[in-house]
Amino acid sequence: MSGQAGAMAASPAASKSQLAYEWIHGRIVSGALGPGSRLVLSQVAAELDISVVPVREAVRRLEAEGLITFEKNVGATVAGIDPVEYLYTMQTLSLVEGAATALSAPSVRRADLDAAREVNGRMHAMLADFPENFDPVRFTQLNHDFHSVLFEHCPNPHILDLVHRGWNRLTALRGSTFSFVPERAPESVEEHEVLLQLIERGAPTAEVELAARRHRSATLDAYLARTDAHPAFPVL
Amino acid sequence: MSGQAGAMAASPAASKSQLAYEWIHGRIVSGALGPGSRLVLSQVAAELDISVVPVREAVRRLEAEGLITFEKNVGATVAGIDPVEYLYTMQTLSLVEGAATALSAPSVRRADLDAAREVNGRMHAMLADFPENFDPVRFTQLNHDFHSVLFEHCPNPHILDLVHRGWNRLTALRGSTFSFVPERAPESVEEHEVLLQLIERGAPTAEVELAARRHRSATLDAYLARTDAHPAFPVL
DNA sequence: CTCGGCTGGATCGTATACGATCATCGTATA
DNA sequence: TATACGATGATCGTATACGATCCAGCCGAG
Missing domain, CATH: 1.20.120.530 (GntR ligand-binding domain-like)
Known part of the structure; x- marks a missing residue:
């Protein structure tokens, strides 16, 4: 049951912030984004065809969960090399x-x-x-x-x-x-x-x-x- | 020591998001904002003389830590009544x-x-x-x-x-x-x-x-x- | 007097634009 | 050749503006 990326993506009108969160989260746990991968907000936004604001929010959540680290003018990198x-x-x-x-x-x-x-x-x-x-x-x-x-x-x-x-x-x-x-x-x-x-x-x-x-x-x-x-x- | 709002406000050039986070956090743990208190983004933003975007980010962080709950068109409320x-x-x-x-x-x-x-x-x-x-x-x-x-x-x-x-x-x-x-x-x-x-x-x-x-x-x-x-x- | 629908206000969600900061790379010099 | 320095680009941080959604109060019908 836990194999899929999005887990429960039942809600049809989920917020874009949630969308971005699930997208990134899925890519990380599925292994598509290995540790150390860089993640640029604007790129993710373009990929999902949304603005950077919700992406930013999603990144912050993922950071709080320890899945990525977010540096000031560098971008977000998938955590866990150490x-x-x-x-x-x-x-x-x-x-x-x-x-x-x-x-x-x-x-x-x-x-x-x-x-x-x-x-x-x-x-x-x-x-x-x-x-x-x-x-x-x-x-x-x-x-x-x-x-x-x-x-x-x-x-x-x-x-x-x-x-x-x-x-x-x-x-x-x-x-x-x-x-x-x-x-x-x-x-x-x-x-x-x-x-x-x-x-x-x-x-x-x-x-x-x-x-x-x-x-x-x-x-x-x-x-x-x-x-x-x-x-x-x-x-x- | 915990009476003040900013706690450790050592960094002079802290981001505004961080500022908002510490401000709200301080008001909650100091008891100024009791459980159930409503927290409106725009009001907080006006109070701190910043925009709503960093406030929003701070609220999300606090939500992730379980200190507040954030509902869609209602606003943020300090958690913990139950x-x-x-x-x-x-x-x-x-x-x-x-x-x-x-x-x-x-x-x-x-x-x-x-x-x-x-x-x-x-x-x-x-x-x-x-x-x-x-x-x-x-x-x-x-x-x-x-x-x-x-x-x-x-x-x-x-x-x-x-x-x-x-x-x-x-x-x-x-x-x-x-x-x-x-x-x-x-x-x-x-x-x-x-x-x-x-x-x-x-x-x-x-x-x-x-x-x-x-x-x-x-x-x-x-x-x-x-x-x-x-x-x-x-x-x- | 009560109940249902409607209008107005409030709040959040997102898009876009601009400024600030830092990494990078090329170049000149010792 | 190695190093220091400056220009360029990339990326984040924030402000502002607008649309979407929901709640509250009012008004009219029964």
């Missing part, structure tokens, strides 16, 4: 996603669990092709779908919003700092099942949170292990 | 502040600890006037100063930013949903000391995080206990 930045994003996501998953747990229904299991099954199936013929992009996509099911019921809209932003940043960053750690794939699938069982049997909130957080932290640790960019990075 | 909204904010703040405090712990220096203790001492002194002649606003202010010292060293800028936003929202909300729970004041001071000792002796990250989170959660629990707005609210 690997340290990537670590910060992962750490933050670990925090908020763990909380969202834990808060969602009581509201997760049978159908959700089944759907998540089905997705995880497909991830498991992909492991057969590991490591050759393995499609990390597809795997990452499924991974996102899996976790979506588990955190989307989060009753706290703030936390949920932070989770979405984190995933967006992460998606935008793929390509430059390529995050995926293939060695972790098999463990990931196992940990997913553990997480499902925890939720299934109504484990305490704190326990679910810890498990979800650990799951991501482990990935981050694996990433840190093979890079020496940031030796001692405290993982919550 | 008590449920308050709970969500507290819950989120509990999460991110706990993390920020834990991540800051290794970088907290002797001088910081002393400063925090000094602030907490002043809070302790205020308890003498409890419950009569007790100034909750002043107490809340000191509380913020205390925690600031403990989380400001957080190396992750994202998390730190979230903490700031949370506090801003909380500060903006005071007045309507009055959060302060007087009964908690003595315990608060004690818990602060516990937190200081944990950091002082270099306790593990997870332990510090838990303590910091518990500290806030307890306040939230106390708030929930005396209100029946939201019976079962899962506190992380």
